Amino acid sequence: MAKVIIDTANHIAGYGAKAARVQVVPAYPITPQTTIVEKIAEFVEKGEMDAEYIRVESEHSAMVACIGAAAAGVRAFTATSAHGLALMHEALHWASGSRLPIVMAVVNRAMGPGWNIWPDFSDSLSQRDTGWIQFYCADNQEVFDTIIQAYKLCENEEVFLPAMVCLEGFILSHTYMPVKIPDQREIDDFLPPYNSGWILDVDRPYSHANLVSPDFYMEFRYMIQEAMESAKQLIPRIDKEYGERFGFEYGGLIEKYQCEDADLVLVTMGTMGSEAKITVDNLRRDGLKVGSARVRVYRPFPREEIQKLAEQVQMIATIDRHISFGMEGFLATEIQASLYNRGDLPLVAGFIAGLGGRDVTFKTIEKIAKKSLKWMREGGVEKITEWVDLKE
Amino acid sequence: MVTIKELPQEEYLLKGHAACAGCGPSIALRLLFKALGKNVILVVPACCTSIIQGPYPYTSIGVPLQNILFESTAAAASGIVAALQQKKLEGVTVVGWAGDGGTVDIGIQALSGAAERETDFIYICYDNEAYGNTGMQRSGATPYGAWTTTTPTGKRERKKNMPFIMAAHRIPYVATACPSYPIDFVNKLKKAKEIRGTKYIHILAPCPTGWRYTTEKTVELGKLAVQTGLWALYEIEYGKFKLNSPSDRLVDKAKRKPVKEYLALQGRFRNLTEEDIAKIQKWVDEDWERYRKLASNYLL
Amino acid sequence: MVAVHKSRKDMPLTPLSSPTLGSMGKTGYWRTFRPEVDYSKCTRCTLCWIYCPDAAIERREDDSPKIDYDYCKGCGICANECPVKAITMHREEE
Structure with missing residues (x-):
């Protein structure tokens, strides 16, 4: 039973x-x-x-x-x-x-x-x-x-x-x-x-x-x-x-949420994906077309799914709970690598958040989403890698 | 007690392997199979035997062999033993077969853990007293005064006493051996196979390439190591120390050859001074005083 | 050595190597000195057989040694250990 x-x-x-x-x-x-x-x-x-x-x-x-x-x-x-x-x-x-x-x-x-x-x-x-x-x-x-x-x-x-x-x-x-x-x-x-x-x-x-x-x-x-x-x-x-x-299914390689008509998709891993869903619900109530894609399987990397996603959206914002020193977060790198050479690309911005257990709540993700939407409207990202909630 | 002639003729170390000519460890490996037969799973870390096997897709070893990371022989053996227990597969002996670097240095942690857990396997250290596979660098088992590529003027420290370290784990069986005394080694393996728990056998395995002597002297040097008392053949069974033949006849110093006879045959000891040799002789004599006490009913 | 595995399809998924005589080829080529047995002196003690690191000495039916020159590396342990000096080492011709 x-x-x-x-x-x-x-x-x-x-x-x-x-x-x-x-x-x-x-x-x-x-x-x-x-x-x-x-x-x-x-x-x-x-x-x-x-x-x-x-x-x-x-x-x-x-x-x-x-x-x-x-x-x-x-x-x-x-x-x-x-x-x-x-x-x-x-x-x-x-x-x-x-x-x-x-x-x-x-x-x-x-x-x-x-x-x-x-x-x-x-x-x-x-x-x-x-x-x-x-x-x-x-x-x-x-x-x-x-x-x-x-x-x-x-x-x-x-x-x-x-x-x-x-x-x-x-x-x-x-x-x-x-x-x-x-x-x-x-x-x-x-x-x-x-x-x-x-x-x-x-x-x-x-x-x-x-x-x-x-x-x-x-x-x-x-x-x-x-x-x-x-x-x-x-x-x-x-x-x-x-x-x-x-009775439980997780979208295979990527769990997508409200991505069909999204302008901006937030790409995360782990529990940040659960928080991102709340952010999406909140922002959608304000009429913002935001979706969430949680990378469930990082290796093998879901390159083709990312490519499909990129065809539908104007911007991807990655949230990495990790930093590859001297470069950026791995999600940011791998998503850009997956898209290169394909033409008509969405903007990609990388956010570093939650290192060493710092909280990443739906509110943190909301800040990330709003900044990304601003950059999206402006047609360019201000910073390739943005550290979230970093002390000045 | 078997005789040499009674040992099986089947070979599980096959001809045309990649060991150097005159390789002491290869003699010991042949003897291992003669003692234990083919129902053996061998676990081999990075060591000369990684090379002796020959390259993929071939191997010179006729039993299943798991090559594993340098420091991990006893850990891999632990996993294999657990799997065999889980499958209730009996009659297969798991044997760790590692060099001295892989045993007394980088592998000591995993070995100590496996021994403390009373893992049911035989661990054999074939000791050529240096990192042989990488071209003779000093190990914790390199003896005082020996040239290696990282002690070009001779090692300043003494050899680690690994059998006693293993005995301190209170495992049921610790023994020393040397391929120059094949029957002694075979008997020890056969005994170890019948004991449950961790069994440790430390073999002094002369190496012409590293010790700088001509290839025909491998067996002769092993005998000299024993006859001079530099290497004693003994067993520690459930804590009880016992000298084995011919070491049991060497307690009296007069019966032992001077260590110089052993040292002089090897290029690696060329830089030793008379003072060094006297020091080594003194240490050997002290060791034997300890063996004498241990052999007369002192429990280790 | 025979060329094997011309195609990837013939390879196992991980390096699984099969027991083979001469994994390093005919190691007899390494030899500089060749052991020769004087059977009139041999006492069939089998010491040369047990001490051979290369398993290159087999026992004939009468327990006298049969040296496999295809694989004998010429180390000379057999000659050194023979108690009656029935084995002697001879330089290989060029």
Whole structure:
């Protein structure tokens, strides 16, 4: 029987791992992720979840143990944040290059120094090029649903890549919301047992990942790129199928809201997408044609969807909870890169907001929208990158 | 107790591999398979064995092998062991096979964690006393006085005592070995396979390329390391220390060859002064005083 | 070495390498000195077999060594360890 529970996104992520019948969980604490692995420890110790729980001595080992477990033929899950994710960096490359369908919850937190435990996307976006699929969630229900969807996607033979399910610290991680947990049999029906492209097997011995010369290396990289393209095709289909079965659907790669007739579209990720919807409603009441597009999947990047969106609008304003030092926010960069060479382009303005947990409410987004609309009417952006609410 | 002739003839380190001529670790790797057979999953970090396998799409290793990040052998093994337990797959031995740099330096954290968690696997450090694969740089296992490319006038510090560090984890089995004593090594592996928990075996594996001696002397140098007492063959089983043959006959200093006989054969020790050699001899003698005490019923 | 995987389609999704004799080719070419066995002296102790780093010595039915010159790298451990000096090293001709 499906049931509704009221809990934090972190605990819900634990429920997601349990519902996905994860078999090995290497775990290491870090704020604000910790309550995910605590919840799973509780499930395992109570016998509610049949999984091996490895209390590893670092996040680096957590990811490598996931690699070992997935290579030996079981479904692996872990969770981390910020510096823990940064410590995993080389292992992230190893996981994707090994084409292992590991799923990891990343509870987004700013990078130090100084120590800051509050949310921004600088941790996961710094891992952009590691070959991981990246989902960004806007509420607790989406956290649960995306973990299930992520395994379904990653274990598809056209993909065989790992995925991060990202959720912002505290805004989601420690915030209670009602979440519908579907019936386990129905989840099992949607998500069959673990499937991977290869396995460590004494009856079919291979050496995995030994020396690869320039003669072959590029082809292996190309295959990862192909898998990302396949993921881009599959994500909307899986999201739709999930929606038909369980009632929740997220627009595939991008969740669009009031974009059809919009002059200005606000492009965001994560919970800023939820706030942006409120902004849109408020501004629409004032007769302003504003829409919101929440990038739900950042890798593979929804280039074609952005291109389609650009054809309808006069202006795109990106809100990045992140800064690529020396350039701008990644959303701003990638959206402009997606549009270049296409002619008749909308204006694009990039806003940096909410770093290190500074609040980004619908009011903040309203300021961004109004400034963008002004620039739109004037026919040019005053600043390519605008830092929002920055002290003078 | 097996004899050499009784060891199986099947080879899982295949001919035409990429090791240097006279490679000590390769002898040990052959022996590993002779002791454990083919139901082994090998976990190998960056080390000489990454190269010994040969390049994709070929490998010289006849069992499943997971190459993994330098510092991560024991973490990968932990994941594999957990997966096998989850699948209730028995009869497969997970073996970490790492060099000294990957064990005593960059890999010590993951190894210490896996040991503390009582992970059911065998970890073998094949110690050629330097970062061999990168061209002989100093490691925590490089002995005092040895030339390496990063200690061109000789290392100033002593070798880390990794077996004792592992024994301090209270794991059920710690042993030292040397491929010059194949039966001793094979017996230790067979024993380790039957024990549940973390088993650690540290092999002194002479390396002609790095130690600067001619290739035919690999086995001879391993024997000299043992006969001089610089390398002692022992086991620490559930905390109980025991010297193994022939080290058990070397407690009396008169039975041990002078360390100079071992040092003089190697180019890496060419810069040692008589004073250095005397110092090394003194340290060896002190080590043996400790072995003597430990062997007479002192628990470690 | 044989050229393999002319097409990307023949490649696995990640580097999975198959156990192969001569992963580095016929390593006998590396050899400078060649071990020769004097079978009249050999005592069939098999020490040369167990100490060969290259697995290039096989045991014949009578336990005497059969050196595989295709792969023997000529390190000389077998000659050095032979207790009766039944194996001797000889410089390879140019």
